[in-house]
Amino acid sequence: MMESVEDPAPWHRGRDQFGPWGHRHRGPFWLRRRGHGGPLRRDPAERLAGGVASGVAAWKGLNVTTVRIAFVLIALVSGGFAVPFYVAGWLLIPAAGEDSSIGSRARSDSAGIALAVGLATLLAFVLFVGGVFNDGWFAGWAWPQTVTVAGLALIWRNASPDEQATLRRLVEPLGAAGAGRAGRPGRRSAIRLTLAGLLVFGGAGWLFSARASVALLRPLGGVVLVIAGIVLLLGPWWLRIARDLVLERQAKVRAEERADISAQVHDSVLQTLALIQRRADDPQKVVWLARMQERELRSWLFEGRAPGEAEADITFAAGVRQIQQDVEARYGVPVEAVTVGDCELDENLNALLAAAREATVNAAKWSGAGVISLFAEVEPDSVSIVVRDRGKGFDPSSVPADRKGLAESVHGRMVRRGGTADVVSAEGEGTKVTLRMARPAAAPSRSGGAS
Amino acid sequence: MSGAPRVVLVDDHGLFRSGVRSELGRQVEVIGEADDVQPAIDLIGSVQPDVVLLDVHLPGGGGQAVIQAIKPLFPSVRFLALSASDAPEDVIAVIRAGARGYVTKTISTAELADAIRRVAAGDAVFSHRLAGFVLDAFAASSGSSGSSDVKPSFDPELDQLTSREREVLRLIAQGYTYKEIARELYISVKTVESHVSSVLRKLQLSSRHQLTRWATERRLA
Numbered sequence: 001m002m003e004s005v006e007d008p009a010p011w012h013r014g015r016d017q018f019g020p021w022g023h024r025h026r027g028p029f030w031l032r033r034r035g036h037g038g039p040l041r042r043d044p045a046e047r048l049a050g051g052v053a054s055g056v057a058a059w060k061g062l063n064v065t066t067v068r069i070a071f072v073l074i075a076l077v078s079g080g081f082a083v084p085f086y087v088a089g090w091l092l093i094p095a096a097g098e099d100s101s102i103g104s105r106a107r108s109d110s111a112g113i114a115l116a117v118g119l120a121t122l123l124a125f126v127l128f129v130g131g132v133f134n135d136g137w138f139a140g141w142a143w144p145q146t147v148t149v150a151g152l153a154l155i156w157r158n159a160s161p162d163e164q165a166t167l168r169r170l171v172e173p174l175g176a177a178g179a180g181r182a183g184r185p186g187r188r189s190a191i192r193l194t195l196a197g198l199l200v201f202g203g204a205g206w207l208f209s210a211r212a213s214v215a216l217l218r219p220l221g222g223v224v225l226v227i228a229g230i231v232l233l234l235g236p237w238w239l240r241i242a243r244d245l246v247l248e249r250q251a252k253v254r255a256e257e258r259a260d261i262s263a264q265v266h267d268s269v270l271q272t273l274a275l276i277q278r279r280a281d282d283p284q285k286v287v288w289l290a291r292m293q294e295r296e297l298r299s300w301l302f303e304g305r306a307p308g309e310a311e312a313d314i315t316f317a318a319g320v321r322q323i324q325q326d327v328e329a330r331y332g333v334p335v336e337a338v339t340v341g342d343c344e345l346d347e348n349l350n351a352l353l354a355a356a357r358e359a360t361v362n363a364a365k366w367s368g369a370g371v372i373s374l375f376a377e378v379e380p381d382s383v384s385i386v387v388r389d390r391g392k393g394f395d396p397s398s399v400p401a402d403r404k405g406l407a408e409s410v411h412g413r414m415v416r417r418g419g420t421a422d423v424v425s426a427e428g429e430g431t432k433v434t435l436r437m438a439r440p441a442a443a444p445s446r447s448g449g450a451s
Numbered sequence: 452m453s454g455a456p457r458v459v460l461v462d463d464h465g466l467f468r469s470g471v472r473s474e475l476g477r478q479v480e481v482i483g484e485a486d487d488v489q490p491a492i493d494l495i496g497s498v499q500p501d502v503v504l505l506d507v508h509l510p511g512g513g514g515q516a517v518i519q520a521i522k523p524l525f526p527s528v529r530f531l532a533l534s535a536s537d538a539p540e541d542v543i544a545v546i547r548a549g550a551r552g553y554v555t556k557t558i559s560t561a562e563l564a565d566a567i568r569r570v571a572a573g574d575a576v577f578s579h580r581l582a583g584f585v586l587d588a589f590a591a592s593s594g595s596s597g598s599s600d601v602k603p604s605f606d607p608e609l610d611q612l613t614s615r616e617r618e619v620l621r622l623i624a625q626g627y628t629y630k631e632i633a634r635e636l637y638i639s640v641k642t643v644e645s646h647v648s649s650v651l652r653k654l655q656l657s658s659r660h661q662l663t664r665w666a667t668e669r670r671l672a
Contacts, residue, residue, distance in 0.1 A: 098508035338580060338582065338625075339583065340583050340587045375579075375625040377584075386625050
């Protein structure tokens, strides 16, 4: 985990998926299709075994599964001959986010080499002593083991913590089979081990004795017994590995979700809070910022819409919300919008919305009111919007001819579509514009109670 | 209504509690604070305030859990719900559980103090947003009366709002004060209050399951 902070390589899938501005790069997916053009790196985040296949896949822009299948096929066709190449790849290709491979680190790890040599010498000495008392086969069989152990010690010392964990998992069943591991229910595993041992030895014995007889079924039975024994012996460990894989995957999904949310919060809330701190001396601006943020967060939380994302198919209520947003954003006057019911938009309702927008803008520009209320209600037979402010108001009979906003865009618009517009205003009493549009009879017949 | 109402604050945000406490300080008597359902129930049981200022969203089960636990034991304790993020169905659920009103956290201090006093006096407090929610809920519940699965409640009166109640709610939703509503409709302020209380009663007592279904549909939408 620490490497990702120290060495944010561009191809690294770590925590630096967010750029300096918090935007989320679509990196990994994009890269996957074209190859990232960087040097070949193993990809521990996507690994099944050593991460070589996923590294090659990311490097060449291939599908991981394809590469894995190819690897397995090569291994099978070569009769296992190619497997050491995979191991060599694991040793020699650095993991993503690291500078050096395990192999190169091992070469420069003088203490480790000393340790390995020391270990090998010690082991060799023990084996040599053992060999003296034996007739030689023991020592001859054991020399490769000495080299292996020394090599493993070197690899272990230079593997990253992640890979050490994997290696530990691989070695674990041997430890589990050797002795009941601490902290695990001893009796159960003792019974399991005994049973497994009996099955394996029984099966093996059967196999050996079957060599003498010609019965075809008996060796088969032996094979079954051996397999059963192995499953019993290693089953729990396999299960654990499978479970770990599932847990790992779930944790990854959760982490991605959290990353999404934190990106969202960073993009919107934190930015706004920063702005508010800088504008602390301008209360109106602060209120405006807070309201804008509130609206944005609300639409994200309750309507699942990302900020800035256009509403795909806009309904009447969404149209009213847009009026609210636009007027608040442009004129800095809070608009309290309440909508009751909702329906699809048509030509008439678009005209109604346009008229309501005009009336709201008018109120924001001229009334001087601190807040404008916008009330929209969808009823079975009609749709109405009321725009109201407690501002200075005006005398409707003495509107100068050049202020045609209300008369033309509001009244005219409504009347042309068969609706009505009613303006009530008086000096010092605020203004109330009531717009009503009848709904076509085809609309779902809802008996809207008493109206 | 003698002296300042005794108030308990229930909200899981300490910052909000201390803010409200310091702002309301002189106008009401804040006698206790709680940050979750169980502490709130314990506290309210022991101090028995006039009004509980109750957050709709609490970590341990939401505001209605507090109301449901307290109502049967101390019917004289009144609840005023408030929230910052108000999904309509949550707000309606708290009101149906027994809260006497609902205001948003963006409310000004003076208005909040006024709302607390009104709830303490037994009135209902509807914010413009709640009025919209209620109109919406009743429109939906009366809307599908043609379908077959409707089971009217024992008192069909409860299932619908009268035209006057609708009118009052519409004006509240437009930001009118009670006094303005009274003037607009040529009725007394007391009558406006009784209309609002009657709406509240219908909201709480109506067993019409359309109200529930409205909530479900809102959640799905």
